[in-house]
Amino acid sequence: MGEDRNSFIFRLLLTLFVILAINFFLPRMMPGDPFSTTSADEVGEEIIVMTEEQRLYYMNYYGLDRPLHEQFLVYMKNLMTGDLGRSIYYKMPVSDVIMLHLPWTMLIVVGATVISTVSGVVLGTFSAKNRKKGSDRIMMTGLIAFAEIPSFLLGLILLLVFSVYLRLFPLAGAITPFADYNGPAEQAWDILYHAFLPVVTLSLSQLTGVYLLTRNTLITVITKDYIRTARAKGLGEKTVWNRHALRNALLPVVTRTGFMIGIMMGGVVLVESVFSYPGIGMTLRSAVVGRDYPLIQGILLVIAVSILICNLLVDKIYGKLDPRVVI
Amino acid sequence: MEKKKLLVLFSVFLTVLALMTAGCIGQDSAKAGTLAEETLAENTAEGSQHADVVYLSGGDYGYPQPFTIYPRGPGSSKVGMIFDSLVERDEIGIIPWLAESWEVSPDGTEYTFQLREGIVWSDGAPFTAGDVKFTFDYEQKNVPVSGGIESGVVDNVRVVDSGTVKFVLSQPVSTFLYKLTGFKIIPEHIYENVPDPVSFLDPEAVTGTGPFLLDEYNKEHGSYRFVTNDNFWGPDTAVKSVEFVPVSDSLIAFEQEEIDFTGISPDILDRFTSDPDVRVVQQPAFWGYQFYFNMKKCPELNDRRIRQAFAYAVDRDELVEKIARGAGKAGKMGILSEDHIWYNPDQPEYGYDPEKAGALLDEAGWTDTDGDGIRDKNGEKLAYVLSLGSGEVRIGELIKERLSEAGIDVQVRALESKSRDANLKNGDFELLISGFGGWGKDADYLRTRYCDTGSQTGSVSSGAAVYGYHNDTLNALAAQELQELDDGKRKEIVYEMQTVLADDVPAIPLYYTTNYDAWRISKYDGWMNMYDHHARTHSILSYLERDGIAEKR
Numbered sequence: 001m002g003e004d005r006n007s008f009i010f011r012l013l014l015t016l017f018v019i020l021a022i023n024f025f026l027p028r029m030m031p032g033d034p035f036s037t038t039s040a041d042e043v044g045e046e047i048i049v050m051t052e053e054q055r056l057y058y059m060n061y062y063g064l065d066r067p068l069h070e071q072f073l074v075y076m077k078n079l080m081t082g083d084l085g086r087s088i089y090y091k092m093p094v095s096d097v098i099m100l101h102l103p104w105t106m107l108i109v110v111g112a113t114v115i116s117t118v119s120g121v122v123l124g125t126f127s128a129k130n131r132k133k134g135s136d137r138i139m140m141t142g143l144i145a146f147a148e149i150p151s152f153l154l155g156l157i158l159l160l161v162f163s164v165y166l167r168l169f170p171l172a173g174a175i176t177p178f179a180d181y182n183g184p185a186e187q188a189w190d191i192l193y194h195a196f197l198p199v200v201t202l203s204l205s206q207l208t209g210v211y212l213l214t215r216n217t218l219i220t221v222i223t224k225d226y227i228r229t230a231r232a233k234g235l236g237e238k239t240v241w242n243r244h245a246l247r248n249a250l251l252p253v254v255t256r257t258g259f260m261i262g263i264m265m266g267g268v269v270l271v272e273s274v275f276s277y278p279g280i281g282m283t284l285r286s287a288v289v290g291r292d293y294p295l296i297q298g299i300l301l302v303i304a305v306s307i308l309i310c311n312l313l314v315d316k317i318y319g320k321l322d323p324r325v326v327i
Numbered sequence: 328m329e330k331k332k333l334l335v336l337f338s339v340f341l342t343v344l345a346l347m348t349a350g351c352i353g354q355d356s357a358k359a360g361t362l363a364e365e366t367l368a369e370n371t372a373e374g375s376q377h378a379d380v381v382y383l384s385g386g387d388y389g390y391p392q393p394f395t396i397y398p399r400g401p402g403s404s405k406v407g408m409i410f411d412s413l414v415e416r417d418e419i420g421i422i423p424w425l426a427e428s429w430e431v432s433p434d435g436t437e438y439t440f441q442l443r444e445g446i447v448w449s450d451g452a453p454f455t456a457g458d459v460k461f462t463f464d465y466e467q468k469n470v471p472v473s474g475g476i477e478s479g480v481v482d483n484v485r486v487v488d489s490g491t492v493k494f495v496l497s498q499p500v501s502t503f504l505y506k507l508t509g510f511k512i513i514p515e516h517i518y519e520n521v522p523d524p525v526s527f528l529d530p531e532a533v534t535g536t537g538p539f540l541l542d543e544y545n546k547e548h549g550s551y552r553f554v555t556n557d558n559f560w561g562p563d564t565a566v567k568s569v570e571f572v573p574v575s576d577s578l579i580a581f582e583q584e585e586i587d588f589t590g591i592s593p594d595i596l597d598r599f600t601s602d603p604d605v606r607v608v609q610q611p612a613f614w615g616y617q618f619y620f621n622m623k624k625c626p627e628l629n630d631r632r633i634r635q636a637f638a639y640a641v642d643r644d645e646l647v648e649k650i651a652r653g654a655g656k657a658g659k660m661g662i663l664s665e666d667h668i669w670y671n672p673d674q675p676e677y678g679y680d681p682e683k684a685g686a687l688l689d690e691a692g693w694t695d696t697d698g699d700g701i702r703d704k705n706g707e708k709l710a711y712v713l714s715l716g717s718g719e720v721r722i723g724e725l726i727k728e729r730l731s732e733a734g735i736d737v738q739v740r741a742l743e744s745k746s747r748d749a750n751l752k753n754g755d756f757e758l759l760i761s762g763f764g765g766w767g768k769d770a771d772y773l774r775t776r777y778c779d780t781g782s783q784t785g786s787v788s789s790g791a792a793v794y795g796y797h798n799d800t801l802n803a804l805a806a807q808e809l810q811e812l813d814d815g816k817r818k819e820i821v822y823e824m825q826t827v828l829a830d831d832v833p834a835i836p837l838y839y840t841t842n843y844d845a846w847r848i849s850k851y852d853g854w855m856n857m858y859d860h861h862a863r864t865h866s867i868l869s870y871l872e873r874d875g876i877a878e879k880r
Binding site for chain 1: 385389390399400473477478525526546547548549550570572574575576579651744746749751763764765842861862865
């Protein structure tokens with residue numbers, strides 16, 4: 001057991017080291033550097049083109065003119081003390097930038113995960129119960145077709161319908177600018193009000209996956225012998241479905257939810273940019289565009305660590321759901 | 328029950344989707360044709376010259392002090408709301424600002440500025456000549472993001488008395504006053520204790536002498552609120568407070584009256600031109616695309632006839648028509664755009680003329696000997712890779728088509744923006760397109776961009792030395808231009824430089840954009856353009872009463 005534990009920790013550390021190394025070297029292998037921008041990305045955009053003198057000054061200021069291995073050692077050393085470095089673009093500590101933006105992403109990702117998982121399971125169960133009936137077929141075709149709409153397009157549609165035409169929801173942002181709140185309840189309401197469309201967009205883009213998985217697993221599970229046994233025992237349909245079938249069918253759904261967080265980080269970039277939502281996805285995008293190495297490293301590290309944590313959590317939940325699995 | 332709901336929901340989405348796509352396509356094709364010919368009917372209504380609050384499209388561009396703004400986006404104009412420079416720009420030229428007057432020594436190396444009396448920093452401390460000297464010395468060690476004076480221009484700055492400051496230049500530099508328009512003075516009593524201004528994000532960091540105070544800045548949401556600085560020495564603010572609020576789409580935000588000013592695309596012009604409360608005006612042509620030749624990598628491009636052939640073969644009017652939807656002006660081979668104050672209208676012209684292009688290529692010995700449609704010479708084909716940013720693919724495709732008609736083969740290679748910039752900087756390309764602003768700036772950029780003389784006033788990473796362009800006449804003219812202190816004479820030299828450039832075609836300005844600005848005149852109608860810049864919201868005079876020092880000229 002002790003040996004197992006050691007090797008587990010060793011593997012974790014090795015994974016972490018590989019992630020850190022990739023995070024460090026990959027951004028630096030991209031062409032360009034943070035200070036040599038000469039072209040604007042869109043018509044009319046203003047950029048400050050630095051002189052060679054300025055560029056060299058800043059390369060030196062951020063230590064980017066030192067050999068790569070030296071920079072890596074400094075990075076690792078600082079990391080040991082919890083220092084993620086300083087963002088080149090935002091001119092503030094990377095940890096501060098992340099702490100400003102990560103909560104917003106967490107809000108919509110967690111919100112979307114909960115909503116899409118719950119509704120996906122409910123709809124999937126409904127579909128499985130009504131298998132091969134009209135309602136199941138329509139729902140399945142509809143949701144599959146729906147899943148083909150890219151999340152940014154979906155977001156754009158929701159934005160146009162609910163914000164532009166119906167004016168029910170805000171056009172952009174996570175809070176009302178310069179708002180003065182009368183108490184936390186009003187503030188919470190404002191935040192939820194702004195988060196609603198992004199969360200719905202993200203949920204809808206994940207819903208079909210959960211739905212299909214639940215439906216298909218349930219259909220497989222329901223033909224198993226133990227279900228027949230349960231029915232033979234005279235258990236009610238409700239108990240058979242909820243206690244016997246669904247509980248078993250949920251295992252892959254839980255696994256998927258764990259992975260989904262990682263997948264969603266990709267989708268969240270697009271959704272955040274449609275709604276101008278100040279999350280980490282938008283920040284990562286601008287960090288990559290601006291070659292802000294310390295910030296790219298920091299954000300990727302946070303994403304990687306949260307995926308690792310999710311996987312660990314999934315393993316734990318797995319153990320609870322299925323006593324046969326020993327962690 | 329659930330089934331029904333879902334069905335309804337789904338069909339609603341499908342309908343909406345269908346309706347919207349149909350609507351978009353319909354609008355687009357209907358209007359595109361008529362746009363270019365349509366001239367804007369001017370809105371003659373009187374607008375409001377005062378406002379309590381003006382709302383503008385926000386976004387995070389950094390903490391508005393000279394060292395912490397971001398290099399991308401309008402950060403420096405936000406610095407300009409708080410910090411002043413010795414001289415400022417209005418719609419015609421350079422005007423006195425913190426400096427009331429100045430004298431230039433006959434040899435052009437000493438500038439003595441008389442500072443305005445009674446100016447105080449927003450915290451009440453008096454502004455003196457010491458602050459000016461301090462700013463210069465401080466920025467020698469700590470380079471600001473924009474507005475710094477590059478090394479080699481100024482030898483030293485001396486405080487003559489508390490109201491007089493003298494800049495001693497290493498040699499005469501004709502653009503010195505122009506450079507000072509961006510040189511924002513920072514308070515000595517605050518920054519003297521700041522060893523690293525890049526991480527200086529305290530409230531005192533934004534203590535300036537300018538017309539506005541930073542009341543609130545929210546980095547994560549990208550919002551700024553500027554309010555009137557009651558200690559400001561100059562004209563009253565016409566806009567009492569300016570709020571930059573985050574928007575996802577500035578046009579929609581404008582329609583919903585969340586912001587009072589927006590840029591609009593030519594395709595939706597009609598929606599606003601009939602609105603009596605909206606003024607729609609085109610921007611001056613100070614943002615443009617440049618087409619680069621790499622003469623180092625492709626030696627045959629050193630033959631000017633080939634470059635001239637490119638200028639004849641590329642249909643720049645077509646680019647304006649099809650890509651800019653009419654909101655642009657075709658590039659001039661003299662480089663400066665027609666809206667530039669020193670544009671030379673009398674320069675060699677290159678209209679779209681494929682036959683002339685062909686004749687020039689024939690003359691240079693490039694003919695299609697094997698009949699494959701691509702010209703060749705000594706077994707080598709006239710074929711190039713054209714690198715560009717992913718947003719410029721359509722420009723590239725049109726150019727490819729036109730050039731192929733002239734017998735030049737072009738492969739379009741779309742790159743991520745920074746990769747393209749890296750290739751440009753390292754000279755790792757054959758042909759390349761890059762878009763950028765600043766085409767209205769002092770004409771000295773003809774020197775920094777197209778002369779390969781290693782001058783002491785800072786090198787540009789994308790300059791002529793990188794792509795191997797060399798022209799003795801141009802270099803000599805540029806050296807003169809840089810030292811000529813008489814504006815009239817200098818203008819003549821710049822005119823001549825344009826003629827030389829237009830004759831030699833070291834690069835092709837494809838087109839300069841003239842986007843449309845729209846604003847609600849009942850909210851605020853005091854917007855103006857600086858003579859060298861395309862964006863009205865970037866000018867500090869746009870927010871001030873136009874009287875006294877800031878009087879409209």
